[in-house]
Amino acid sequence: MAEDFKHSFKTDRRGELSLLVYNVGFQKCPPGYGWGPGVRDHYLLHYVLSGQGTYETEGRTFVLHSGEAFLARPDVPIFYRADEVNPWEYYWVGFSGPAAPLLLAQTPFTAARPVLRPAAGDHLRQGLLDIYKARGSDYPAAVRMAGYLQAALGLLMAEGPCRGEEALSRYARQGADFLQRNYSRNVGVEETARTCGVSRSCLYRAFQAEFRCSPSDYLTRFRIQRACQLLCHSTLSVSAVAVSAGFADPFYFSRAFRREVGCSPSAYRTQKTGGAESPDNKEDPV
Structure with missing residues (x-):
């Protein structure tokens, strides 16, 4: 069995580029060597050159072999470990930045598919090695590493179903x-x-x-739609409708409803049901 080794580089540089390499390297792991369980504050891509190991994330366990890659996402619990008999050798890069999720969205990696076998595996390995060779703590080195990382991700984009x-x-x-x-x-x-x-x-x-619209506005509009359904098809009070639709604050619910629909919740109920406002339902806070 080949002797264990590890070559790695890590930088504390943060936030200066839209795509930024945090760490990079390659390693022949000793039997059973692993990391976690834990979370990273950045993306982490591994490519397995030889041997095998396991990768665990979100209740799933993957056994990886030569030619396969796995991606860890920020703040998602992970655990990975080299096999006891045939420990893996892998190349890796950790990275972040505003451009990172947009670039990854154009690769085959998804939250549901964190492991894949890239067709351009050897080129991907070379790309990760190029990042390591360009390592350095100054700004020009950060730019060079980001460039090689973008090229490596471009290899994955070429076989990705979504672009x-x-x-x-x-x-x-x-x-x-x-x-x-x-x-x-x-x-x-x-x-x-x-x-x-x-x-x-x-x-x-x-x-x-x-x-x-923004995700927050989308959620508010969906909640208002649900509130409209409840106002028309239930006898719940306005306050109960607000809570049922996800609004913890009835005052905010009333303001949001007026802004979206153009009238108060109780007035909307009266218009849609054709009845008079009952004392129980006439509860608009504002």
């Missing part, structure tokens, strides 16, 4: 589905973005492109 606008549309629809299924609880943009496997800014751009 450009199609990728943004997919993330927007995935986010919208999540919001529709969770509208009644205190769900936020951060949780939605994490579920979709993208950053907040990427999710915002996706919603703007697909729905011409």
Whole structure:
């Protein structure tokens, strides 16, 4: 068995580029060597050159062999470990920046598909090695490493099923589905973005492109639609309708309803049902 080795580089540079390499290297792991369980604050791409190991994320376990790659996303719990008998040798790069989720959205990697076997595996390995060779802590080195990283991701884009606008549309629809299924609880943009496997800014751009509104506005509008249904087809009080539709604050609900529909919730109920406003339902806070 070949002797274990590790060659790596790490920088503390943050936030100066739209795509920024945090760490890069290659390693022949000793048997059973692993990392986690834990989370990273950046994306982490591994390409397995030889041997095998396991990668665990979100309740799933993948056994990886030579020629396969796995992607870890920020703030998603992961654990990976080299095989006891045939430990893997891999190349890796950790990176972040506003451009990272948009570039990854054009590759075959998704939150549901964190492992793949790239057709251009050897070229990907060379690309990761090029990042390592360009390493350095100054600004020019950061630019060079980002350039090689973009080229490496471009290899994956060439075999990805989703590109450009199609990728943004997919993330927007995935986010919208999540919001529709969770509208009644205190769900936020951060949780939605994490579920979709993208950053907040990427999710915002996706919603703007697909729905011409922000994720927060989309959620509010969906909640208002649900409130309209309840006002027309239930005997719940206005306050109960607000809570049922996901509005914890009845004053905010009334203001949002007026802004979206053009009248108060109780007036809307009267108009749609054709009846007089009952004392129980005439509860508009503002």
